[in-house]
Amino acid sequence: MASIKDYGDIETAWCPGCGNFSIRKALIQALVESGLAPHQILLVSGIGQAAKTPHYLRCNCFNGLHGRSLPAATGAKLANPELRVITTSGDGCNYGEGGNHFLAALRRNVNLTVLAHDNQIYGLTKGQASPTSLEGMHTKAQPTGVHSYPFNPVAVAVSMHAGFVARGFAGEVEHLAGLIKQALAHPGLALVDILQPCVSFNKLNTFQWYKERVYKLGEVERHDPADWDRAIKLSYEFGDRIPIGVIYTNSRPAFDSYFPVLEKGPLASQEVDYGVMEKVLESYC
């Protein structure tokens, strides 16, 4: 059985107090509770503070280009169906630079776990607005305030009937670990948008700001994640109160399931049949 120790205790370059520490902790806990060992998982990331996560635990890692974690993860999963593929990148990477890939990934529904570390700011480049920054937030790059309406990844995912949509909070590690565990078990694309304070650059959406607003779905009244209409309403609740938990799920078949060849395991271990190849050539005669 895998243990927390297997995932290592690796020094990071994150700021002290960064929400990424809690997300890493929750991720490792979810992996261990899912019985997954480091060599069975692949973490794919783009560029940004969140995208450094794969370097900070023992695992297979593909730390690619800014915004491109989803296509790289898609390729890896379609090459080896036995790998558990998880992406860890921020709001800028997933929703800004990689916005087109985010939409396509939701439609495609490859069996991936997408952890979006959403701190509503660009951290690595020192504090510019991100697609999820709230209107009016002032930064050095947006001195008159953010004028663009914030991107709502949860609402977009629900509206597109993504298979699994959840929102977590880095300040609720146990709860977050539970969400990631459910996301890992979902046979299709599972999005966990994780609210995360940026202690260095986001002075608006602080730990306290989130803490005062988040509430766990199902604690006060029951929520059925199959209820799309209610999920839509919940996904727009982002003000005085912000729900966390599994907001929406369905059972759309995963994209991977349409390739019978993947039932036979990793493509790397499959032979080329030259007898069949000869028939292919004959079809041109």
Added chain:
Amino acid sequence: MPPDSMNLMIGGEAGQGLVTIGQVLAKALVKSGYHILVTQDYMSRVRGGHNTFTIRFSPRELDSPCEGVDLLVALNQQTLDRHAGELNPGAVVLADTGLSCGQAPCLGVPYDDLAGKRYLNTVALGASAHLLGLDLDLVAETLEKAIGMKKDGKVVEENRQALGKAYEWAAGQEHGLRLPGPAKQDGPRMVLGGNQAIALGALAGGLKFLAFYPMTPSTAIALTVIAHAAQMGVVYEQAEDEIAAVNMALGASYAGAPAMVCTSGGGYALMTEGVSLAGMTETPLVIAIAMRPGPATGLPTRTEQGDLLFALHGGHGEFPRAILAPGSVKQCFAAGYRALHLAEKYQGPVFILTDQFLADSLRALKPFDLGGLAPVRPGGGGASGGDYRRYEITEDGISPRRLPGMGPELVVADSDEHDQDGHITEDLELRVRMNHKRLAKEKGLRSEAEPPAFQGPEDADTLLVSWGSSLGPVAEAARRLRGEGQGVATCHFSQVWPLEPKQFVERLAKAGQVVVIEGNATGQFAGLLNKEAGIKVQRFIGRCDGLNLTPEYILRQLAS
């Protein structure tokens, strides 16, 4: 004496079915024992405009298209207006009686009497088939194979009737068209173009993953792979854009699936960051680029060899790569196969550079010999278990490659500069060592470079140098000049990077003059030869009007 070869041109609007007639005639000619070489000239539109499908056929093997038309099948007036001036002596034109042929030697076809406008292309096919001396049953069978899948029984039957009537009508006409005699059949022939051959070569090399975004003239590479994907166990996806395509391919390749993307110049522009990622993460990747004239959208359906330096330099930073430039459909198959093997061995990007001319140029070939071929086997090498280091520094720069999830080793790939384990580093001394490790692979790639192919006398007065699809037109131009007693030789590069000067410097120095011929305006390869091997190119002949090089074009330029 019968002519050595004949040029048949079918012209009409997009949507008139001229490609169907062309393909059926091409296949029927091949089945009758001819060699063929097809060039397709089409506009970037689905209906209307003016397109041509030209088949040169001969009893001998052909490696180039040529100018001049012997049989012009005009489906519209524009074809007559544009191409009547290209008719050779003794040529025949087939056109609707309603069209105005002017002075051209025209056989007016009574389309309406024979079958009506709906079967215009079938009537044209039947009449041409008779003029070309083709067997009616053979043509009918080929046509049925071509349309049978798409149409219902009634339509197939009506086509058959229209074909027969037109064939019979043509039998009653006087025309005096002289045909080259067919060669003896010596076994089955495939009919396919450069795009298809690249796809088949890659499949034979063990391709398991393909991602693409449609872009003319490269799309048929993807469509060919997809057509055989279920049989060959290939996973494919039409990505949301070229950026996604290249990153998907890299993810798949990292995870052990030999992977390819295909595109043209504009799509490759979007892929370049991914090419750089392949260089940094040392991930095998095959990039097939079918060039078309730029800049920007350029001429989407025409040909040019204008992206050589872009293929060579696309992607930020310094890292090794190889660029294969097949010159024929047969070489396209070999390039598809070899590119996958080179990419795996040297763990990085390998390009196959063709253009619209070669991509769409159908030719007849004996089925490719699969004997001795072996698929790429990703992974392997170096220490295992906890001692495994993905980017171990080695003398030849090649580090042990393992596949994530397929063993106990953890495989760490990083786009940041990294240490031997694959983790981010800002140790600048290590950065230099890692950079040199990656660049060291170029030495191996250079040692495996495909040497250029020479033809003609060693001490030629004139040496015509070409690369990629210019192979055939240059070879034929040289043959014609040698036939006139001139000392002309050729040198063709089917790999344009890395160059190994030892393979050609001496021979080029012996030539009276070196003339580089390529399909672009600035002489990109001529410049590369000078930079890499100090070759002084006396003359450059280029072409950038969107059309392919022809022997006649080259001869005219040489004479001017």
